[in-house]
Amino acid sequence: MRVSVQSEPFDLGAEVASFTAGAAGAGAVVSFTGIVRPDGGLTGMEIEHYPGMTGKAIQAILAQAVDRWKLVDGLVIHRHGRLAPGETIMMVATAAPHRGDAFAAAEFLMDYLKSRAPFWKKESRDGGESWVAAKDSDEDALKRW
């Protein structure tokens, strides 16, 4: 299990390759990547986080996923700081004996990271800056688990 909270970009291909190589016994690896959506005249995004809490909160979410879906391994990388449209924000990878568990665990991780990991996004547009508001649907998404 690895969690990395970092400002630097990461190499998606290299991360998935090394995660897969290390997941001995897995029959399925699923990865998800979040990207800064270049819509509505977005010029950039600033991601703030709570350094004392972020790593611990993600570790706890990942440990829950590993335990519930009997994952061989799990990985979460989440960036903070200034990001440009099209840049990768974060990724998760899950390894399991079968694909159903790997897909379910990845979706669970995404739902929980969205509303339980202490990150806040601020968008910049030509007209100014604004904080991204959490959606009710994000909170509702947790209920299915």
Add this chain to the structure above:
Amino acid sequence: MIDVLYFAWVRERIGLPRERVETGAATVAGLVKELCAREERYAAAFADISALRVALDQELADFDAPLAGVREVAFFPPMTGG
């Protein structure tokens, strides 16, 4: 003394990221009340606590949670990770 941290628009409205606070409050809600009584910028940040979340020693908690033994309180809007 307790460390109080603010993030995102809560930090912007209050105008600082963290401070040490001397408090006699028994609960988070009591602390919020004390802060709001200080200055308008606190009252503005805490105007609608249903729009806020709180963490005690880096764990999510409720506004009626006790403060006894807590070293760090953080206030922030609902998280937008992922």
